Amino acid sequence: MNRPETTEKNLKTEHKSGVEMDEALVKIKTRALSVYYGATQALKQVDMDIKKQAVTALIGPSGCGKSTFLRVFNRMNDMIPDTRLEGKATIDGIDIYSPNINVVTLRRLVGMVFQKSNPFPKTIFDNVAYGPKLNGVTNRSQLEEIVERSLIQAAIWDEVKDRLHRSAMELSGGQQQRVCIARALAVSPEILLMDEPASALDPISTAKIEELIHDLKKEYTIVIVTHNMQQAARVSDYTGFFLLGELIEFDKTERIFEVPKDKRTEDYITGRFG
């Protein structure tokens, strides 16, 4: 595989999935990004600009590489043996795969919420305080303040404020997921990656999470993977459609859903996909 030249010029010029976006508003940028698991190529030459303080949804059939794409940005793919990456991924113009990037710092900047809620079997307080403690916050009142702020942001404070020191495992699935969101927010990231955050939840919890995403985008750059077309349409500003590792189409959400350019995109969003 030939490694593509990733010069500055290459970064600035137009790319195939063309949305015009003001350079200053771009938070994450990928150019000719390919990811391999051993011999299988999971992402093929993906170019995407992800806008600051907006929600970008990733859609596409199972196995098309959405999660892989998401894990590029907090380098969680690094932990999977035999993964290889080509091309370029930048955050605020900084190549996050350059050798002098500190992965730990990167992960504090880029939070992640997983498909299945995965609170630690600790108290709600300790779950949310986990990240800040890693960052060296030991002052109790400071921790309390961070925990409260994060839980309020994650729209779960009222439901748990009287049971902060009870196990997070005692909460419902929807509540657990919001605690996980609070846990991710507690380290004050700038980017929030969400991999099907509501797929295991009931409609009411899902609605709460969607509302939450809407509020969070005022402060955070959010990238969300979803299998639910209505959800993508409701929560996102931009949508990217992936197919077999390729970014087929990327545009403003309303354009993707109203006037898709590619036949395959149209087939997928209308549910006519084979």
Place this chain on the structure above:
Amino acid sequence: MTTALLAIPNLQARRINVLEAVFMAILHFLAYLPVCALVLILGKIVHSGIGVITWEFLTQAPVEGMTKGGIFPCIFGTLSITLLMILIALPIGVGAAIYMVEYAKEGVWVRVIRAAVNNLAGIPSVVFGLFGMGFFILFVGHHLDEVLRTGLLFGKPCMLWAAATLAILVLPVIIVSTEEALNAVPQSHRSASMALGATKWQTIRDVVLPQAKGGILTGAILAISRGAGETAPILFTGCAYFLPRLPIVKLFGIIPMINPMDQFMELSYHIFIMATQSTNAQKTMPIQFGTTLVLISLTFFLNLGAILLRSHYRKSLGQVTLQ
């Protein structure tokens, strides 16, 4: 069908019922057989041993060719060596398991280590005793003495080497249960921690180990059960035939602590000695039973303590989800 039919006795059903009852009785009997054996053994030991157990017996050293006095040095020795054994085996075993589960990639080396661990578990304990003498005393000990110029300090049987030998014996138990405990921690918790910017070691320390604690303690319990009361491994490596003083050294001349460089008496070895080497085995018979009773109770209480400790950890947060 009317309910009146129910009142008519059904002979065939009755015959089946009888057969079934006989069958059940046999199964019952078989199921209770081990219990009976246990009750008989324990009953005999308690019956013959309880008489000699007095305050004096528990607190004095043996006198008059072990036919009189107590067994306190043996109790002390057994407790000390079990403690020392677990202090040596636990960090090594847990460390090895962490390495295999969390760090090493599944491959040739891990398979080699695992095979070694499994084979270690199958070796008869007397082989450990011989190995301990050859390796720890003759090899490690002698060389330490040469290098450190300590005369004959390490190159002789003592509690340290006996405990080290026992530690190797119980290592597989600890490694296997720790591995199981670590594998039971969901991968998603590790991902969540790493995604928050934790390093691998922080993740192990703050997320994985707290959840695995219960399982690791189970391993420690099993190790103690396995190790305490073993005679063969300590036979050549440190236990004394007769040593009425306690293996204690005064640290800085004041703080008393167990002296790992000293020899020691031990309960199971003491029983063996009294039964086979005593000049008057008949006369020591009640003491043998008493000593056995003490050994059994001691192991029982060690286990009970560890079980309580484990259930305490289970009850503490989250362990609910583990089992």
